[in-house]
Amino acid sequence: MLFLALLLVSAGLAAAAPFAFPLANGFPNLNATTLQQVEKLAGGTLPNGALPSTLTPDGVQTLQLIAANELSEVAFFTQLLQNITSKVPGYHEGHHPYIIDTLTAVVAQEQVHVLSANGALANANQTTIQPCQYVFPVSTFESAIALAQTFTDVVLGVLPIAQSVFTADGGEEAGLVPIVGSIIGQEGEQNGYYRFLQKKVASSAPFLTGGAPQFAFSAISQFIVPGSCPNINVIGLTAFPALTLQSTPQAANSTLIFSVSGPLNAANATLVYITGQNLPVSVPIANVSSATNGSTTFAASFPFDSGFNRGLTIGALVAGAGKTFNNTAEVAAATLFGPALIEVD
Numbered sequence: 237m238l239f240l241a242l243l244l245v246s247a248g249l250a251a252a253a254p255f256a257f258p259l260a261n262g263f264p265n266l267n268a269t270t271l272q273q274v275e276k277l278a279g280g281t282l283p284n285g286a287l288p289s290t291l292t293p294d295g296v297q298t299l300q301l302i303a304a305n306e307l308s309e310v311a312f313f314t315q316l317l318q319n320i321t322s323k324v325p326g327y328h329e330g331h332h333p334y335i336i337d338t339l340t341a342v343v344a345q346e347q348v349h350v351l352s353a354n355g356a357l358a359n360a361n362q363t364t365i366q367p368c369q370y371v372f373p374v375s376t377f378e379s380a381i382a383l384a385q386t387f388t389d390v391v392l393g394v395l396p397i398a399q400s401v402f403t404a405d406g407g408e409e410a411g412l413v414p415i416v417g418s419i420i421g422q423e424g425e426q427n428g429y430y431r432f433l434q435k436k437v438a439s440s441a442p443f444l445t446g447g448a449p450q451f452a453f454s455a456i457s458q459f460i461v462p463g464s465c466p467n468i469n470v471i472g473l474t475a476f477p478a479l480t481l482q483s484t485p486q487a488a489n490s491t492l493i494f495s496v497s498g499p500l501n502a503a504n505a506t507l508v509y510i511t512g513q514n515l516p517v518s519v520p521i522a523n524v525s526s527a528t529n530g531s532t533t534f535a536a537s538f539p540f541d542s543g544f545n546r547g548l549t550i551g552a553l554v555a556g557a558g559k560t561f562n563n564t565a566e567v568a569a570a571t572l573f574g575p576a577l578i579e580v581d
């Protein structure tokens with residue numbers, strides 16, 4: 237065993253250790269001094285107004301999902317910054333003082349976002365979310381920035397849903413709506429920069445692609461080391477099994493190939509796209525082919541020219557043939573496999 241491990245290490249094949257908290261400054265547990273240091277790097281402070289003293293169950297779930305997501309972002313950006321500053325091969329494009337200053341601010345800002353969501357939960361005597369261990373499927377600066385853009389797109393799709401939840405309550409949670417709005421703008425500023433670094437048009441589309449809590453939870457779950465979360469299950473969401481995009485999407489009407497692990501019946505499934513703030517678009521699936529290992533591949537048309545967004549489109553495979561939906565919540569409720577995060581330009 238030891239010999240094999242040494243062999244793997246010397247061949248450079250050992251898997252990188254998962255990212256684990258706490259950070260060097262003690263985060264997620266900051267004292268007054270370290271909080272002040274983080275806020276200084278973040279460029280601003282936690283909101284200092286009164287927080288709701290009670291939360292609805294939907295409000296609790298929403299804040300817990302936001303906290304879980306922001307924790308995963310703290311892990312990601314801390315590791316990215318470490319990779320750049322410790323000169324990990326593949327990260328040389330990040331060796332620019334402006335990039336390091338920006339990512340340093342982002343790491344601090346994401347910490348403050350976590351403290352804000354967990355603080356609102358604690359203030360209402362609800363369970364705060366503790367960090368897990370994380371592994372990110374990237375090993376170059378370029379792929380890390382592309383991933384940062386993609387998960388930020390997913391967050392930008394779901395935070396407006398959080399605002400709807402807080403508004404629907406009609407009570408004290410309404411005070412959280414402008415706070416979440418300010419986070420949406422902040423994540424949008426970040427994403428313009430990640431797009432710029434990839435030489436993409438800085439602002440992708442007039443109305444960003446929507447989402448659903450289940451899709452956001454599924455997306456972050458892919459970075460979590462199974463079994464490493466002290467209490468993420470309190471959120472009450474379950475990750476969908478993956479819908480994997482096998483082809484490179486084009487900004488044109490085309491065909492995409494997807495795969496899932498498990499059997500599929502073309503006569504009993506529909507692929508649904510969520511793009512912009514439009515009604516979901518449903519297409520049939522075709523050419524279903526099962527491999528001996530149990531994975532199933534299929535094709536579906538990608539009608540990009542019928543008004544799809546530049547940037548993120550979410551794909552989901554739902555149960556039933558010829559299914560149509562009026563909103564993203566209905567799509568998520570019917571999803572079997574997803575989300576496929578389809579980035580075009």
Ligand SMILES: *[C@@H]1O[C@H](CO)[C@@H](O)[C@H](O)[C@H]1NC(C)=O
Binds near residue numbers: 260261262267268
């Ligand atoms: C605050 O936390 C930091 C980091 O854990 C520690 O070095 C420092 O002594 C603490 N300060 C106080 C006043 O507790």
Ligand SMILES: *[C@@H]1O[C@H](CO)[C@@H](O)[C@H](O)[C@H]1NC(C)=O
Binds near residue numbers: 252313316324376
């Ligand atoms: C940091 O680099 C390690 C080693 O290449 C890699 O495994 C990890 O995914 C990278 N993390 C990020 C966020 O770039």
Ligand SMILES: *[C@@H]1O[C@H](CO)[C@@H](O)[C@H](O)[C@H]1NC(C)=O
Binds near residue numbers: 361
């Ligand atoms: C907070 O929650 C705990 C456990 O659910 C309960 O025992 C306690 O009474 C609550 N405190 C307040 C102030 O509601």
Ligand SMILES: *[C@@H]1O[C@H](CO)[C@@H](O)[C@H](O)[C@H]1NC(C)=O
Binds near residue numbers: 501504555556
């Ligand atoms: C179609 O899918 C639904 C939901 O997964 C399932 O209940 C039903 O048995 C399936 N029907 C056929 C004909 O495969």
Ligand SMILES: *[C@@H]1O[C@H](CO)[C@@H](O)[C@H](O)[C@H]1NC(C)=O
Binds near residue numbers: 531
């Ligand atoms: C199963 O087989 C297919 C086709 O050979 C392959 O593309 C896929 O990666 C395999 N999946 C797993 C989980 O091994």
Ligand SMILES: *[C@@H]1O[C@H](CO)[C@@H](O)[C@H](O)[C@H]1NC(C)=O
Binds near residue numbers: 491522523535536537
């Ligand atoms: C399915 O395969 C057939 C034969 O190769 C092809 O003509 C057709 O375009 C494919 N359908 C899709 C949606 O890709």
Ligand SMILES: *[C@@H]1O[C@H](CO)[C@@H](O)[C@H](O)[C@H]1NC(C)=O
Binds near residue numbers: 540542
């Ligand atoms: C793209 O596909 C859609 C849906 O099938 C169709 O309505 C539209 O005419 C196509 N556009 C182009 C430019 O081919």
Ligand SMILES: *[C@@H]1O[C@H](CO)[C@@H](O)[C@H](O)[C@H]1NC(C)=O
Binds near residue numbers: 560561562
């Ligand atoms: C979608 O909305 C239309 C128009 O309001 C309605 O007729 C239809 O039943 C709705 N579909 C679903 C699945 O709720």
